Amino acid sequence: MNNTESFTSIPWILENGGKAFADLGVPNSGGTKLFSVSGHVEKPGNYEIKMGTSFAELLEMAGGVWKGRKLKAVIPGGPSTAVMTAEMISNAKMDYDSLSKAGSSLGAGSMIVMDETTCMVKTLKRLSYFFYEESCGQCTPCREGTGWVYRVINRITEGQGKMEDLELLTSVSNNISGRTICALGDAAATPVLSFIKHFRAEFEYYILHGKSMVDGK
Numbered sequence: 364m365n366n367t368e369s370f371t372s373i374p375w376i377l378e379n380g381g382k383a384f385a386d387l388g389v390p391n392s393g394g395t396k397l398f399s400v401s402g403h404v405e406k407p408g409n410y411e412i413k414m415g416t417s418f419a420e421l422l423e424m425a426g427g428v429w430k431g432r433k434l435k436a437v438i439p440g441g442p443s444t445a446v447m448t449a450e451m452i453s454n455a456k457m458d459y460d461s462l463s464k465a466g467s468s469l470g471a472g473s474m475i476v477m478d479e480t481t482c483m484v485k486t487l488k489r490l491s492y493f494f495y496e497e498s499c500g501q502c503t504p505c506r507e508g509t510g511w512v513y514r515v516i517n518r519i520t521e522g523q524g525k526m527e528d529l530e531l532l533t534s535v536s537n538n539i540s541g542r543t544i545c546a547l548g549d550a551a552a553t554p555v556l557s558f559i560k561h562f563r564a565e566f567e568y569y570i571l572h573g574k575s576m577v578d579g580k
């Protein structure tokens with residue numbers, strides 16, 4: 364991998380050896396990893412940790428959840444990785460196998476922490492807009508699907524949602540996944556599927572009441 368993070372590991376590896384670097388981590392996830400922790404933490408920033416470090420330790424390094432609030436959800440590896448509830452991630456370790464076993468993936472280590480005041484419907488709307496904008500338009504499932512998903516979520520947040528929209532979002536996302544040239548298609552489908560799976564009640568409430576269960580707006 365010729366990226367900056369890999370290059371910065373090279374001086375230490377040349378000095379101490381590849382095995383010593385791998386031994387810093389755990390089997391299948393050697394060495395250290397940079398996590399860019401953003402969202403509702405006291406000290407957002409880049410943190411280098413040994414692979415296999417617990418999520419609790421990383422969160423503590425980032426100052427914990429801000430304003431003394433409760434943790435609600437975490438996207439551990441960036442927008443293309445599945446969202447995890449606080450319960451799912453609380454005992455997880457930050458390495459490839461552990462996060463996969465816990466129901467998500469390590470991705471690029473771009474962690475987004477969300478506190479109890481976060482509306483998951485509005486969060487998914489923001490994420491889906493990102494993928495809609497990022498789609499280059501080369502493959503039909505991604506080009507049409509990302510726009511379709513965004514419009515349906517937008518409709519829900521405008522109080523025009525229907526209960527069938529949840530099945531529609533799931534079906535459109537499943538039809539993007541695995542049917543595109545690059546990984547952006549899968550990346551766009553993953554948040555939709557995981558948000559609906561883990562926070563379905565919030566989506567249903569929004570559809571039934573035309574407003575967020577969390578902030579009432």
Ligand code: SF4
Binds near residue numbers: 500502505506543544
């Ligand atoms: S999957 Fe990749 S190549 Fe295909 S339209 Fe989306 S961004 Fe373009």
